[in-house]
Amino acid sequence: MDFNLSTEEWLNILDFSRNGVVVVDREGRIVFMNQTAAKVVGISSEAAIGCRVEEIIPSTALLEVMKKGKNQSRQKMMVNGNMVFTDRMVLRKKGKVVGAVGIFQDISELEKSSAELESVKSMCKELDAIFEAVADGLVLVDEKGCVLRVNQAYQNLTGITNEEYRGKHVHELIKEGYIGRSLSDKVIQRKTPYSAIDIRNGKELLLTAIPVFNEEGDIMRVVTATRDITELSDLKNKLAESEAARDRYLQELKRLHAQLPYKFIITNSPTIKQKIELALHVAQVDSNVLILGESGVGKDLLARLIHRSSKRALKSFIEINCGAVPANLLESEFFGYEAGAFTGASKEGKPGLFELAQGGTLFLDEVGDLPLELQVKVLRAVQNKQITRIGGTKIINLNVRIIAATNRDLEKMVAERTFRQDLYYRLNVVPIVLPPLRERREDIAPLAKEFLAKFNSKYGYQKWLHQDVITRLTNYDWPGNVRELENTIERAVVTCRNDCINLDCFSLAPCDEPAKCRDISMLKQNKAEEEKQLIVETYRRTHSTRKTAQALGISQSSVVKKMKKYGISENHIVDDAMSRDSNYVIE
């Protein structure tokens, strides 16, 4: 075969090679560099030829190869940032070294791919570890529904091994009775995740199957996670049970709580017991309650009982004595005010009692004393369950239960047009009338004993009541009702020098008919002049409406009202012009 190629032809062939070829002469100057080498080195062959090889390829070892006269193969080196494998060969002519050739292969891409392969491999290992480590059972099926693998947790959960599952179609598994239904099948059909709860082997399992899509958007895998929620369900049931128990205890607690004030309401009277039953009953609903009865019969006590027995028990019980707050302050007391609403208003503004009672109960004591002009505003609040602070525009929604009380005859007041009829109806949803003590004399002895025990303990005595005293107290009419009885016992306990409290210790003069007695019962029974006289006398002694009220066994607001009624001015009574009771201006 005649196949003699010229040097140029050989060089052309080398130029065409996908391997880089660099030839240097004895001095190390580049005499040939093919296209591939030029590309890797980053310089044109023309520019490279004639240059010293170490200037163009600083990492070259061709000079060393020539010096040692020994070829090298498969050496890794970096050329212009590219990783190459190189073979170096010494060129000899007649046994003399005349130059060297380097042939190299760019392996950068290969390196990159193998690095990627390594990372994919380690990722696979990680996923394998995760697949096996998760507590949920996992089943992996392909796009057709054939099981690729199941993890250890799934095998533990179902008792079915990987081998039994692997390679089988889910339909086959259903047929063979391994599973009752397949979620993977549904996911493949619908192309969306799917969840269900199954009972298998007596265990409650939560199954969640999700599809895995390829680049084209076709399902390539379905992963089904199976979680044993038997324990969770048990816990849920236990939680529900303990919540129900807690509610029961709460109710019981409320009931006991409600009984607490009941215990302090001392009574032997069937009528009062009935009223208490009624109060406990209406406590459960939010309807307005109107408690009627003379001063000191226990209206306040009953209002508190209703609150404490209601579902509002843990919220505020706000009480206002409508007769004890000066009329000009009542509105702001009730509704509050915004900052700077009027001269003297606090900078921050102030919430009113309606707001303070949010969620709880507002007790309007002595509601009959509410000034007419305020009645309409209170009506609006009670009716609409909304208020606006004085000087404000914001509507505040109310969630307040209203209990009102009075010792006045509201019906008569309505007839006389001193109390608004609409407000009366609004408040009088459930009326509870507490009879005076004289109409339930069976309560007097137990109450007296209770108060005796209370004040004995308060003052550290061990006194007792003589039977005559009990009889006397029982026969007495008690215009100031329980409050008066309480004060009378306290006075007797502290003033009586003997341990046996006998009739001498009482200012109640012994008499057969209580009505004839010359004592504070006059306040109720005697003519107005005597009542006036009694108040004047008591005030002269006490110098205060509060103490006068205490001494007479009536409320402070009643004293103030009666003083107004009889035109009793403080100056008439005491020389000292300064009233000690700064709450009231007595004309």
Ligand SMILES: Nc1ncnc2c1ncn2[C@@H]1O[C@H](COP(=O)(O)OP(=O)(O)OP(=O)(O)O)[C@@H](O)[C@H]1O
């Ligand atoms: N049944 C009772 N058992 C024990 N204490 C009672 C009873 N009834 C009333 N009291 C006591 O008598 C006093 C007066 O009761 P309360 O303030 O409830 O009467 P009121 O009708 O609201 O009086 P007012 O109309 O003057 O406001 C309170 O100290 C209260 O604790």
